[in-house]
Amino acid sequence: MQWDDLRYYLAAVRAGSYTAAGRRLGVNRTTVGRRIEALEEAVGIPLFHETPLGHEPTRQGAHLLETAARIEAEVEALQARIAPSVQHEGHVRIAGSGGIVAEFAAELLAFQEVMPRVSVELLGELDPLDAITYRRADLGLAIIRKPPRRMAGIEIATMSQARYGLRGGKRARQLGWGHELDAAQPGQWITANPSGDAAEALGLTTFNSWPQMKQAVLSGFGTAKLWCFAADAEPMLERLDEPDPRDDYPLWLIHRAKAPPSPALSGLIDYLGKALAARLCDQTASRASSS
Template identity: 60%
Template sequence: MLWSDLEVFLAAVRTGSYTAAGRQLDVNRTTVGRRVDALERALGTPLFEQTPLGYAPTPAGARLLAAAEAMEREVAAMLADIGGIGLRSAPIRIAGSGGIACEFLPELAAFRQAHPDVPIELLGELDPLDAVTQRRADLGIVLVRALPLRLTGVQVATLRQSPYGIADSLPSLPQLGWGYEFNAALPGGPWNSNPAGEVAQAAGLATFNSWPQLKQAVLSGIGKASLWCFAADAEPALLRLAPPDPRHDCPLWLVHRAKAPPGPGLSQLIAFLEKRIAARCNQES
């Protein structure tokens, strides 16, 4: 059994597909499949099985995964001790509910300073649950009351909303709303404090399809809207128009696929963001 075959197996489990593992390792899908097949022949047992949530390690595959992760940690420690060059890390792809991940760019910048060897990629996905499930993203920064079974993660904060506007134009500020794209990707959530979709269109409102867009529209004086307090309170030009409504509170989660244990880089990122995001969001008044 070769360590290089175990590296391929680790990538296949963590990414959730041979194609994604091939992109990470800079080889084609066929090569990944051939290396996993070689492991299965050497061990005399299947390592993956079909489940309702897609392919996942068999019990034998889970045991091999644990052993391979222990070996990976040992190899990384050895390379650090002797100054060797390890395997180049693939970018960690991040998606956030309605673009809310953009609010955490300072935390991501701090992570990159602490871990320059772990690249990250911020995606333009509106629905991170779907993006993580379909393997387009490795990490979701998710606003949801409860996680679906196919995903796992850690709750880092509970976010609150209030209506905001800029003080100079308060008497004449019109209501802003969510566009069809946002409403279709994230239906029925706690963010319905703003009119959405057909309701917003029927009222003739200006509409937007991400949290950064909506916040910038309020900052620009286009109108007023409910925003997440932790982000809006940091903007000196914005004024709270009413106290937060508890009906629109929502947990914020860091999530990944339940059947794809995070690798070292993703584990470091989750631990880092869990601490930094919780500290920042708990500062809101």
């Protein structure tokens, strides 16, 4: 059994396909397949089986995966001791509920200044759970009560929503969420504003992502319930009522439970976990002290 074969197996599980793994490793899919076949021959067992969600590690493959992840961590730790100037490298795809990930561009920029060899791709996905399940994303910024069992993650902070409008602007026009977001996030945090059929029945102008809705309110299009941590930081916006606790939702950083995070992903999770918690909790404390 060779470490390089284990490394290719880790990459295939994390990426979700030989093609995607090859892209990350800088080789073609045939090379990835050949390496994993060699590993299966060396251990004498199949490492993948077919599931409704695609290929997943077998039970024995999951045990091997845990060992491979520990070896990888030891190699990374050794490299950090003998060559501390060598940085992690890799590529991480991020999806956020309703496009909320765009709100944290400053934190992502700060991360890339610390780890410039880790490239970050922001996806236009509306549902991070779906994107991670089907391996389109590696990391999700998910506005959910609790992650499903197939996901692992950390809870960052609870976010509140309140109604906002352009300072000095018109108040009559209410805005809502569109059918696309209503289908992607049914019955969840979007219920703070009318959505889908309900919004259409009211004749509302609707939007299908957080950046669209926030910009619409900033442009004086109308009023809507927005995330307080972001809207309170906009001097052009005015809060029109107090948050309703029923609209509160936690923000989670989530990833696939069955795929050990790569060093690049682990580094991003550690960084964002601290940076986002600091931002959200600081703003919550500031609002409490000023009220």
